[in-house]
Amino acid sequence: MEATPDRLGIDPETLSRLSDKTDVSALLDRLDDLDARDLERLADGARPARPQRSPEPPPIDGDFYDVFADLTDEQKRVKQRVRSFMEETVAPQANEAWEEGVFPRDLIPAAGDLFADVMSDGYSFPPDDPIAVGLISYEMSRVDPSFCTFWGVHTGLSMGSLAMFGSEEQKEKYLRPMEDFEMIGSWALTEPKHGSDASRGLETTAVKRGDTWVLNGAKKWSGNATFADVNIIWARDTRDGNVKGFLVELGTEGYEVEKLPGKISKRAVENVLIEINDVEVPESNRLPGVEKFADVGLQLASCRAGVAWEAAGLAAGAYEKALEYCNERIQFGKRITSFQMVQDQLVRMLGKVTALQTFVMQLGRAEARDGYITPERASLAKVWCCDTMREVVSIARGLMGGNGILLEHDVARLFADAEAVYAYEGSREMNALIVGRGITGQSAFV
Numbered sequence: 173m174e175a176t177p178d179r180l181g182i183d184p185e186t187l188s189r190l191s192d193k194t195d196v197s198a199l200l201d202r203l204d205d206l207d208a209r210d211l212e213r214l215a216d217g218a219r220p221a222r223p224q225r226s227p228e229p230p231p232i233d234g235d236f237y238d239v240f241a242d243l244t245d246e247q248k249r250v251k252q253r254v255r256s257f258m259e260e261t262v263a264p265q266a267n268e269a270w271e272e273g274v275f276p277r278d279l280i281p282a283a284g285d286l287f288a289d290v291m292s293d294g295y296s297f298p299p300d301d302p303i304a305v306g307l308i309s310y311e312m313s314r315v316d317p318s319f320c321t322f323w324g325v326h327t328g329l330s331m332g333s334l335a336m337f338g339s340e341e342q343k344e345k346y347l348r349p350m351e352d353f354e355m356i357g358s359w360a361l362t363e364p365k366h367g368s369d370a371s372r373g374l375e376t377t378a379v380k381r382g383d384t385w386v387l388n389g390a391k392k393w394s395g396n397a398t399f400a401d402v403n404i405i406w407a408r409d410t411r412d413g414n415v416k417g418f419l420v421e422l423g424t425e426g427y428e429v430e431k432l433p434g435k436i437s438k439r440a441v442e443n444v445l446i447e448i449n450d451v452e453v454p455e456s457n458r459l460p461g462v463e464k465f466a467d468v469g470l471q472l473a474s475c476r477a478g479v480a481w482e483a484a485g486l487a488a489g490a491y492e493k494a495l496e497y498c499n500e501r502i503q504f505g506k507r508i509t510s511f512q513m514v515q516d517q518l519v520r521m522l523g524k525v526t527a528l529q530t531f532v533m534q535l536g537r538a539e540a541r542d543g544y545i546t547p548e549r550a551s552l553a554k555v556w557c558c559d560t561m562r563e564v565v566s567i568a569r570g571l572m573g574g575n576g577i578l579l580e581h582d583v584a585r586l587f588a589d590a591e592a593v594y595a596y597e598g599s600r601e602m603n604a605l606i607v608g609r610g611i612t613g614q615s616a617f618v
């Protein structure tokens with residue numbers, strides 16, 4: 173039987189549209205050659221696709237390789253406790269605090285309760301369990317990197333300096349209330365004119381007159397310093413040229429703190445400019461454990477390793493939030509997670525997040541085994557984890573289209589905050605030079 177438009181039931185209007193696009197007689201000749209089954213198959217293919225119902229997405233699991241499955245019970249408890257605190261207490265305020273550029277100080281008492289719970293065996297520096305401490309940074313940064321920095325400056329840098337280098341009287345006066353978060357700490361090395369070369373170029377001076385030191389100079393960045401009760405100011409002793417640490421209390425005459433405006437990253441961390449004009453500090457407020465800045469090396473290496481954990485947590489948070497968003501977002505009638513290119517980007521992120529988790533866990537094991545982390549290992553972790561974190565947040569932000577630059581979905585904040593993590597605790601280049609010197613035996617610092 174011959175295939176004609178009439179017999180195939182094609183109306184004239186459709187026939188006219190069809191002839192604009194193809195040679196209808198040639199098409200009908202070809203159809204003549206097909207048997208009934210072929211025609212049926214062809215008709216099947218030509219029917220418009222029925223709208224697909226996407227299956228419910230599986231639960232989001234940022235730990236795809238169960239990297240954290242072998243933690244001790246106590247480490248798991250700490251991780252879960254911090255996760256709940258961040259999701260229930262910090263997350264609801266995170267975007268608003270970021271937008272306003274003000275640290276949510278009302279959270280400080282709750283942060284103190286958290287500290288008491290996660291440090292139930294007492295505070296020590298270097299940490300007794302560097303994996304547990306790393307997990308705290310990971311979980312904080314996964315939700316709110318600004319809060320993580322508040323915590324890191326107060327605990328690792330400020331309390332860490334007191335624990336390692338402070339006198340018994342200083343520990344009693346400052347460290348104990350800091351453990352309860354009744355007193356908050358800050359730490360100031362960087363200056364307006366000296367960042368990477370701070371330990372060498374530092375210009376803030378300390379002149380000893382009797383039992384009193386007189387400090388003069390300026391500091392930049394120093395997180396928490398707008399409200400921190402005490403700041404550890406690093407200044408050069410003019411007699412021997414060595415850099416030493418001094419405890420300066422907020423409100424001391426000549427110590428002027430101003431919040432840095434216009435920051436585009438970690439906006440809820442209050443960074444500052446400090447002017448130090450004839451600030452008098454008693455000898456009892458000098459850290460006796462530091463004779464020269466090199467003495468602080470192992471403390472800084474441990475804090476730098478903490479930044480690698482922070483980078484890993486931030487990347488995991490961005491991956492999870494981006495996947496959550498893609499699961500909900502419908503385009504062309506389908507969840508965008510059903511598109512091949514979207515899946516490819518999700519997989520690229522997941523691979524990097526898994527590598528980050530594996531890296532920091534090994535870093536923690538090395539620190540736990542040796543009791544310290546070498547500067548070279550800490551620097552490699554800082555360089556590689558921050559590079560990889562940046563790749564992850566960039567994919568996450570891009571995957572979310574325009575909504576990726578809105579605070580509403582959190583990834584925009586994580587994307588911007590990654591830049592501060594990348595910048596501080598030594599730039600990429602300085603850390604690379606430390607590793608380069610370690611593996612070649614040749615210093616390429618200039």
Ligand SMILES: Cc1cc2nc3c(=O)[nH]c(=O)nc-3n(C[C@H](O)[C@H](O)[C@H](O)COP(=O)(O)OP(=O)(O)OC[C@H]3O[C@@H](n4cnc5c(N)ncnc54)[C@H](O)[C@@H]3O)c2cc1C
Binds near residue numbers: 359393597
């Ligand atoms: C959010 C935030 C919080 C911070 N918190 C604190 C804090 O609490 N306390 C504190 O003391 N500091 C803090 N800092 C300061 C931080 O540690 C410095 O920003 C960092 O050390 C880099 O210094 P810099 O910004 O002055 O950059 P610079 O030293 O001016 O470097 C600029 C560029 O030059 C490159 N460079 C410099 N020297 C070399 C070289 N020899 N070879 C190759 N490249 C080189 C660097 O890698 C970088 O890319 C904070 C910074 C930020 C962004």
